[in-house]
Amino acid sequence: xxxxxxxxxxxxGLFILSIFFLYPTFEWYSKTESERQQLEAMKERxxxxxxxxxDLRGGTHLTLELxxxxxxxxxxxxxxxxxxxxxxxxRVDAYGIAETPISRVGxxxxxxxxxxxxxxxxxxxxxxxxxxxxxxxxxxSTQATKILAEIDKLDKxxxxxxxxxxxxxxKIIPKNLTILKGKSEKESSEVKYYVLESSVSxxxxxxxxxxxxxxxxxxxxNVAFSFNKEGGKLFENLTARNVERYLAIVLDDVVxxxxxxxxxxxxGKGIIEGNxxxxxxxxxxxxxxxxxxxxxxxxxxKRVVGPTLGVDSIRKGVKSSLIGLLVVVAFMLVYYKGGxxxxxGALILNFLFLLAAMSYFNATLTLPGxxxxxxxxxMAVDANVLILERMREEVELKKPLPIIISTSYEKAWxxxxxxxxTTWITSVFLFQFGSGPVKGFATTLTxxxxxxxxxxxxxTRTIYEFWLTSNPKKLSV
Numbered sequence: 506x507x508x509x510x511x512x513x514x515x516x517x518g519l520f521i522l523s524i525f526f527l528y529p530t531f532e533w534y535s536k537t538e539s540e541r542q543q544l545e546a547m548k549e550r551x552x553x554x555x556x557x558x559x560d561l562r563g564g565t566h567l568t569l570e571l572x573x574x575x576x577x578x579x580x581x582x583x584x585x586x587x588x589x590x591x592x593x594x595x596r597v598d599a600y601g602i603a604e605t606p607i608s609r610v611g612x613x614x615x616x617x618x619x620x621x622x623x624x625x626x627x628x629x630x631x632x633x634x635x636x637x638x639x640x641x642x643x644x645x646s647t648q649a650t651k652i653l654a655e656i657d658k659l660d661k662x663x664x665x666x667x668x669x670x671x672x673x674x675x676k677i678i679p680k681n682l683t684i685l686k687g688k689s690e691k692e693s694s695e696v697k698y699y700v701l702e703s704s705v706s707x708x709x710x711x712x713x714x715x716x717x718x719x720x721x722x723x724x725x726x727n728v729a730f731s732f733n734k735e736g737g738k739l740f741e742n743l744t745a746r747n748v749e750r751y752l753a754i755v756l757d758d759v760v761x762x763x764x765x766x767x768x769x770x771x772x773g774k775g776i777i778e779g780n781x782x783x784x785x786x787x788x789x790x791x792x793x794x795x796x797x798x799x800x801x802x803x804x805x806x807k808r809v810v811g812p813t814l815g816v817d818s819i820r821k822g823v824k825s826s827l828i829g830l831l832v833v834v835a836f837m838l839v840y841y842k843g844g845x846x847x848x849x850g851a852l853i854l855n856f857l858f859l860l861a862a863m864s865y866f867n868a869t870l871t872l873p874g875x876x877x878x879x880x881x882x883x884m885a886v887d888a889n890v891l892i893l894e895r896m897r898e899e900v901e902l903k904k905p906l907p908i909i910i911s912t913s914y915e916k917a918w919x920x921x922x923x924x925x926x927t928t929w930i931t932s933v934f935l936f937q938f939g940s941g942p943v944k945g946f947a948t949t950l951t952x953x954x955x956x957x958x959x960x961x962x963x964x965t966r967t968i969y970e971f972w973l974t975s976n977p978k979k980l981s982v
Contacts, residue, residue, distance in 0.1 A: 509974070512967040520854065523861035530554040530864045538621075555864040557620060558606070558871030558945065559810055561819050564620040567629065568806035569593075571613045575800040582613065585799040590615055592798055593632055596791060606869060608944070615802070620869075629804055638709025638793060640743065641701040643751035643763055644682055649700035652678060656698050662686075663698055668758060685753070687760040688780075699760045701753055706743045711736020715793035717786045718776070726786035728777040730793060737773020745769040756789065822875055829879070830856075833886060841893050843981030847968050848889035848961075855885050855960040859953050873946035877932075881953020884925060888961035891917040896982045910969050914962065921962065925954050 529551040533541065544550055559566055576585050586609055593615065597605045606618040617632065656663045656674060663674050664686050670678070678684065680703065687697035711732045718729040732740055744752070744766050753763040754777050762778045777789070833852070837845030859878060863870065895913035904912070929951060936947035 509967070509970050512963075513971060516854075516964055516967055519858065523857050526553060526861040526865045527555075527857070530860075553865050553867060555860060556867060556869040557819075558869045558874070559618040559620045560872045561822075561870065562620040563810050563816075564618065564622045566806075566808040566810070567617045567619070567632065567804055568610070569615040569617060569632070569802040570805045571615065571799075572801045572803060573613050577799070580799060586613065586615070588799050589802065593617060593802075595794075596632060606945075614805070629807070632802070637755075637757055638712065639705045639755040640707040640740070641685075641703075641705055641753045641755055642747060643753050644700045644702055645751070648679070649682065652682070652684065652700050653698060656684070662696060685755060685758055685760050687763075697760075699753055699763060701755075701760075707732075707736060707739050709793060711739065712793055713773075715790040717783070717790050720778075725778075726781050726783045728781070728786050728790045728793070730775055730777065732773035734773070737771075740773055740775070741769060741771050756793075822872065826875070826879065837886070837889070841982050844893045844896060847965050848886070848893065850968070851889065851960040851965045852882060852885060854964060855882060855953075855957055858956045858960065859949070862952055862956065863949070868948065869945070870949075871942060871945045873942040874949040877946040877949035878953055880928075881950050881957050884928060884954060885957030885961045887924065888917070888921045888957065889965065891920050892961070892965065893982050900982060907973060910966070910973070914966055918962070921958065925958055929954050 533551055533554050536544075541550075571586060571589055573582060573585075576582070590607055590609060594605070594607050597607070597617070597619070605620070606616070608616050610616045652674065655677060659671070659673065661671065663684060664670055670684060674684065682700055683703045684698050684700055687699060713731050713733045713736070715728055715730045718727050719725065720727055731737075748766050748768060750766055751763045752766050753760045754775075755761070756777070764778070781789070830852075834849045837848050837852075839845070841848065856878075859881070862868075868874075892913055895917045896909055899909040899912055932947040932950040932954070936944050936951065939947060
């Protein structure tokens with residue numbers, strides 16, 4: 506009896522714990538979409554909730570390709586891909602999109618799902634930025650003046666859409682100089698060009714932090730940055746040697762600002778000014794903090810799933826799941842009577858424990874994930890059927906009830922273990938070698954199988970043992 510009390514306490518404790526873990530999820534999805542977006546923007550999203558995937562919530566799917574021909578020759582492709590995935594994940598997380606599925610696909614492609622993102626263009630721009638920050642000195646020599654004069658004579662841009670200097674200008678630029686265009690003003694179609702020294706003394710690799718600040722006079726947003734100790738020393742030496750010269754702050758080969766160095770700048774801190782909006786300043790600071798991609802990435806596929814389709818998928822999925830669950834519950838009750846009732850109770854606990862576990866680990870639920878969940882529940886029903894059929898065999902032999910229960914579980918265990926183990930091995934391989942949707946299916950199936958064995962064997966046996974304490978005369982199976 507003492508052992509039985511511990512078992513019952515353990516099962517009841519798990520039930521209460523599951524309700525506790527699921528409550529934040531129920532509370533979160535009881536809010537409207539606008540309320541959830543507002544809380545996400547304020548970083549007040551609960552830590553442990555069940556997230557809805559792209560196919561259920563709507564959003565944007567992107568497939569990115571890393572331009573491997575632009576990688577540093579010393580960097581391996583595998584390392585570059587891992588670093589690119591990590592940087593993209595940091596940017597997306599900082600953007601406020603929680604638990605985003607990001608995975609490597611093939612040799613040089615990256616799959617990114619952005620659930621609930623309506624402004625896909627902004628997300629694309631954020632993810633695709635290489636974030637190469639450079640500090641380059643502006644050349645003010647006579648030669649630079651001549652180059653700018655030749656640019657003024659052109660009837661086309663000096664830098665084409667691919668970022669290449671047009672041949673007419675490239676042939677008159679010496680190796681120690683280069684030209685870059687300035688950040689375009691929103692109200693002006695005129696492009697400003699800068700002639701810069703090619704050498705780069707300080708880069709964004711030394712950045713320690715970047716944040717948005719507002720200037721005191723007009724309240725315009727700027728991007729304040731700070732270097733680490735080594736970068737601060739380099740920046741101090743650069744400014745000390747070039748007082749009264751202009752220093753261009755270049756982000757992704759665009760000159761954002763080129764202030765005059767009035768004195769040596771100590772402390773390793775600076776500001777990027779560029780007539781930013783608050784959103785632009787925030788995105789730049791975010792990208793600088795998360796680091797530079799090892800090479801540019803280009804978007805080769807974009808697929809948008811509307812929120813209406815997601816809601817429709819949820820509605821149909823819930824409806825079909827409830828119908829299937831009711832049919833199974835009704836069949837078990839009619840066919841196995843009292844034993845079926847216990848099996849149904851274990852099945853409901855299985856579903857509850859599985860949702861609670863996924864909520865605790867911040868899992869993302871997708872349609873393939875739901876399929877894996879349903880298959881795991883089916884395996885749990887199969888285990889209960891094996892146990893109940895064994896019980897029927899033992900009842901026909903007219904054995905005592907305690908022996909019927911213990912013998913039935915012992916005889917059914919080998920078949921339950923074998924079926925779940927083979928399915929579990931399959932799900933492990935699917936997770937290891939599959940991509941996004943397949944991994945979602947494998948994850949829920951793997952967790953569901955473990956919980957299914959627990960509820961089908963441990964929980965039901967505990968209920969039977971508790972039932973035996975009332976000295977029943979007959980087993981209804």
